[in-house]
Amino acid sequence: MKRKLRPTTRKSFVTYAIVTAAFIFVEILVSSGSASNMFKGLLVPFCVYSIAAVSLNLTVGILGELSLGQAGFMCIGAYSSAIFSCAVKDTITSPWVRFPIAMLLGGLVAAVFGILIGIPVLRLRGDYLAIVTLAFGEIIKNVLAALFIGSDSKGLHFSLTSQGDLGLEPDGKMIINGALGISGTPKDSTFEIGFVVLMLTLIVLYNFINSRTGRAVMSIRDNRIAAESIGLNITKYKLITFGLTAFLGGVAGSLFSHNLAVLQASKFDYNLSILILVFVVLGGIGSIRGSVIAAVVLTYLPEVLRSINNYRMLIYSIVLIVMMIFTSNATIRGFFAANLAKLKGIVSKDKTAVKEGN
Amino acid sequence: MGFLDNLINGISLGSIYAVIALGYTLVYGIAKMLNFAHGDVIMVGGYVIFTLMTSLHMNPYLSVIAAMIACTILGITIEKVAYKPLRQATSLSVLITAIGVSYFLQNMALLIFGEKPVTFTSVISLPKITLFDGQIVIKSETTAAIVASVIIVVGLSLFVNKTKSGRAMLAVSEDKDAAQLMGVNVNRTISLTFAIGSGLAAVAGALLCSTYPVLSNTTGAMPGIKAFVAAVFGGIGSIPGAMIGGLLIGVIEILGRAYISPQLADAIVFAVLIIVLMVKPTGILGKKVSEKV
């Protein structure tokens, strides 16, 4: 007899299958030469934004706390991994060794920041948490944009004012050049690696959600007071979740920085955090699969619409408002639900289970 | 530049933040939503004034009044079209909608006025004040910002505490359902709040663009966020809190720029916010709320 899978397990396997199928499809497109250059250029960003979105969904959908600081964690991951790769690219020449270490490092540094910022900040709730995480992201961006690091025979030199202030020897080498950022990061990111990292991210997230820890986190989301009454340590679980979100955000940032010729902190402003939050919300809060689909579709659409460049962001904003009103207004939703039920004669059971992480 | 000059500039910028923060704080207090588009209403106000003054050669003060009317109408429309259908929705849905409205306004302005920033002509034509034999010069824009913010804070406090509509606003901010049961027209009160907030945004637009005379479609975004920071800083929902928060943020930003690092001024402002919220999670003048078990 066939072993019956639990619904949560089935959901995760469907997602893995969809992502793998999409990957194979794209590989065929590319190798048969039918993919445009624009499309090929978007492949790594698809993975970057998907990873950033699913990991943010962990905080927003599973923990139920609003964060507008995802760009900050991506920025930390991007910078620390790029610095590492620049520093070792002459010693470790194989990208197969160098890049995984760089990504792991990027993730870990971001996670450390995530936990450090999480300890004071996670006491705050709702909109307060949103504004503080936004503030955190902006601090990271501003500090890194003002940072100069160079190295010469005497070691590393730091400055927050200018390149000249470093006092480098003539043969010294710039690592971070203030607002101009980091150039010369090896282009280690490929779509194939991006796909593997995305799959690993999905596995980590689904396993996390369907574990004792994930259950505790969702309990806290659903009812904090009841969660305390059964002895769940709220702070600990919040920190684990926030740290994991930061870690994966940092990994996404590492993938991002190794895809760019020049890495600048200004790319990681609050608009990027908002963009990723939009992926999460439109994909369905708490839905891992939805985040991936939304990230890919919403990264692709604006590029396709480039021909109507002036109008595309306007259209995007209108779509956003209309989508939110249609999905959140009780009357409109009730109207659609009632008519759908009439049409199909059934009410989908999935609707109620959405938040469990499909 | 001496310390006093910097301090005066800080107070000037802080007064502008305070006017914006008041709009934020009113809307947050009553509609319990983070109106991300508030900063962009400032930008719209700026463009209305700019257009009226350059194309129609209208009197600056009349332009400001026209901009206030335009922004008031805009604010009410935004509330009716985008926010009202979401009264019962989660705060996250409302936030995303507000972000959508913000993008909409920015890109509408981009379509109409183009990417290139325009140079704004100051609407203020008062004489400057010179003190200590020219040691300190207070620009007319500075005087105007300070005077305007004080008048607005006092006026708003009186309005909220002394008039029927103002008390209705207080009632709705305390408990929407209870206010409804007591005969307060909640929808009208929320509309009124958006009207006042947006009207103030136009004033803030006039002051901001007169002091920093470059206007583009994203002019309002950062000041909007900093003003929200100011409102949170002072204790969101509190009118005096918004004033105190605005002034502090303005002064910290200008002094940070002058004495620490121009690139890091924003980072310092945001770091101070985080520190304040760590010590006092509801801001300087905020009220403590606890959940009933």
Add this chain to the structure above:
Amino acid sequence: MALLEVKKLGISFGGLRAVDEFSISIEKGELYGLIGPNGAGKTTIFNLLTGVYKPTDGTITLDGVNLTGKSTIEINKAGIARTFQNIRLFSNLSVIDNVKAGLSNNYRYSAATGIFRLPKYFKVEKEMNEKAMELLKVFDLDKEAELPASGLPYGKQRKLEIARALATEPKLLLLDEPAAGMNPNETAELMNTIRQVRDDFDMTVLLIEHDMSLVSGICERLSVLNFGQLLRQGKTAEVLSDPEVITAYLGE
């Protein structure tokens, strides 16, 4: 020695004395009732016992351990679990996951074990599933195990809350109006379940209830609270026939 020993417990909110000089002593295995008119301070006492509020005066001792001023989390770990007057389930989780959340502190494996699906994950999860199903069976909820908790009818939601509380393996179970909103049949069934819980799990139960049929049916002793103060304490039948108690309930 009594399992729960509360001495001269008191709390003030602003100037209001919500609970004053409340003392109670509950023996192991007892079914104890806390009754009183609305607003008498019954739920406040539960909130004090579970650390939601910190008492201004008095002491709480459970099984010889002083719990006064401890946090909700510490108190649960020390052995007090509760249900809520207004049901507080993890509404988006399935019925079984609600119970498994309650098992979290007694069936442990690290977050990393869960993420990497180490052997310990499968072993502990299996134990948790078995234990959770066992608890659900007691409350006749085993058939609904995979349904979302919010999809349960009201009476079953109350039962699930009790199952979740029991999952934390408490020494003392606090039930806040367990029969609220139930019809007489459901209440009768609930009475049997509570008795069964006491017998099978060797549990001590303190419950707040307005339904006098339940109180007189299962409680062995009662405390009556009025205006935050103890009015009467003793054997159920004696307390309920006390004229003062009747007056407090029915008014003049």
